[in-house]
Amino acid sequence: MKALSQRRRHPLAAIALLLMGLLLTGGLYAVASGANEAKAQSSPYTAEDVEEGKKLFVANCATCHGMSGQGTETGPSLVGVGAAAVHFQVGTGRMPLQMQGPQAKEKPPQFNEEETRQMAAYVASLGPGPAIPGEKALDTSDADPGNGGQLFRVNCAMCHNAAGAGGALTRGKFAPQLAGVEDVHVYEAMITGPQNMPVFNDATISPQGKQDIIAFLNTIESTPSPGGADLGSLGPVSEGLFVWTAGLGVIIAFTIWLTSRSS
């Protein structure tokens, strides 16, 4: 950095800067699939994808979201929600919605990856929105789980619990447990903010930060609970319940046994 600042008045600096800028924008375009919030529709989808997606959409989603995704009484407009929202909602089985309720329920996904991407392509063609993160965005090999843990505690733990065990929101809504959620869905949840979850765009949490969070979630999920059975990671309530039922129960059984032996 120091060397750079010393040479910034060099006559060639302007040209270098220009070159770098061009390279950067070009590079950004190249990884448009990886960068979220890619505004452009020149995305990796072919016209055929969009066409197939439209068919699937009309057959499965249009009753609620309208024939061209403009929204109806029973479902919001999907213009501008982006491919990532579709990939998340359909990939986690939340859509197509089975039952109106406080919150869309998760169920086994109804569409395979290809069909999901086709519908995503169609919805993405309706208006610009966050794209499905590519492999690069999801690469957590150099992520820092320690930093991810801190980001998670500051941004997510108030709803999802510090160990990702989930928590209640008002009126029957809840933030789900995060164990077992695929990396791509975690990423998409952050950039699309499903239902009551806020959107964490790249200004709030940088792409690197998002990778750190994913790495953190993967670490705590893959590390076996160091202290034995984790009782659901629900904190002191499950511990209290356990001591009153199992702990005291066993002790009472012993007291009855001990005193019955004599009389």
Add this chain to the structure above:
Amino acid sequence: MSTSTAQYEPKTRVGRITNFVDQRVGGSGMVKEFGRKVFPDHWSFMFGEVALYSFVILLLTGTFLTFFFDPSMAETHYDGSYVPLKGVEMSVAYASALDISFDIRGGLFMRQMHHWAALLFVAAVSVHMLRVFFTGAFRKPRELNWVVGSVLLILGLAEGFTGYSLPDDLLSGNGLRIIDGVIKAIPVVGSYISFFLFGGEFPGTVIIPRLYVLHILLIPAIILLMIAIHLFMVVVHKHTQFPGPGRTNNNVVGFPVGPVYAAKAGGFFFIVFGVLALMAGFFTINPIWNYGPYDPSPISAGTQPDWYIGWVDGALRLMPGVGEFVIFGFTLSLNVLIPALGPALLLFTLMFTWPWLEAWVTKDKREHHLLDRPRNAPTRTAIGVAGVVFYCVMWAAASSDLIATHFSLSLNDVTYWLRALFFLGPIIGFLVAKRIALALQRKDREIALHGRETGRIVRLPHGEFIEVHEPLDEYHQYKLVNYESPEVVPPQPNAEGKITTAEKARGVLSRIFFEDRVAPPTPAEVEAAHSHGGHGEVEAEHEDQESLPRQ
């Protein structure tokens, strides 16, 4: 006693040594005296011991933890072996608690055993107290021991709270934050007390060292002293017992402390120890590594205190957000003050004064060494149940979020229901418990008078069908007819012949307590009912109904 030891001639070397010690310390006298104490056998009498043994285990495991825990709030960067926290900035206290968990051999086991023992300790103390309450063991001459016990309960809560605040993780910090809020809600002096306690603005850097001194020195020392007084009084008063043939107000039937009982008690210690060791080995408790270091900004879903503080947290959650006033520029936060202190004040006041309240209502100043079966004191039992329900509603409110997620309910609905139950629950609990106790008493009375229903139907020569009732053996019969049944004591005039207002109030309470009492069958009634034989059932039933008080 000393003369008999002086005459004793030891023959072996060990004998000489023990005799030497004994002559100077006088141990055998104490053992003889104490060993002849009798401890009656009923499983419900063992919870005091469970509390005692958990406390011993707390001392042992706690001492281990003090070797490695460092209560400093200085900043450091974690450098231990738990990867997800590597490099995170935290206090030395939290880092040392993590080191105990991950880098000190046996440390996690000891931490978990200490915490499980703490939960079990307060649970055992609570159940012990309920047993003492529902059996009437707090009556004269044991009122003072009840008070000592109540002090122990509060000390237990304080010890637990100071303990789980020490690791300086997110959960303990949130707990302290709430306490800070409650203290600040105290009018006028609140903020000064908070500044004094935290050595400045929350969280500051002194609170954990201060709590540490309370937790490892002051409170345990007072608890130990109180336990000593408590047990001393148990020995002086001798243990109570349930009524039974041969068990009177003047004796204690059971096992002498030595050797049978002592052996059993020793064995029981290891059972409690074993249960806690298994829990510590197989079940996580307070996984501080999940919560991360304390930092005033984040908060985690599922933030709750340990179970025994839960009811205060629950009361705070139940309180609607009203009651904050600004008077002359000062904020009066009744919305915090009332729920945080109100229910606790109510429950603890009732707890401390109950033995005297009851004695005042019954005008019963006699000594009691025989226990009541809970059903035979229906109103006391009902009041106890109301208290338990009141407590449990607040307790449930502390986990309202988990109730909502795990039973797919709306958090708002859970809160509304619990608010209603906060007021109605104790009333329902009182009525239901009282009805059940009275019904059980009536059933006992039936059985005492007419024997057990056998289910055998017999046809008499003239065509009538009757069910054969089998009389009870003496032992069981005794249990059903020999109990105290206080009656309504109407207001009494004092020395000047006046009935004071307090006395009138007492009269009203006495009526509420005892007007619907079920009298134990008198020997004459039993005699009459039995001489009828099986045949006379129908008439006997009529007689009963008349002798029963109006319902």
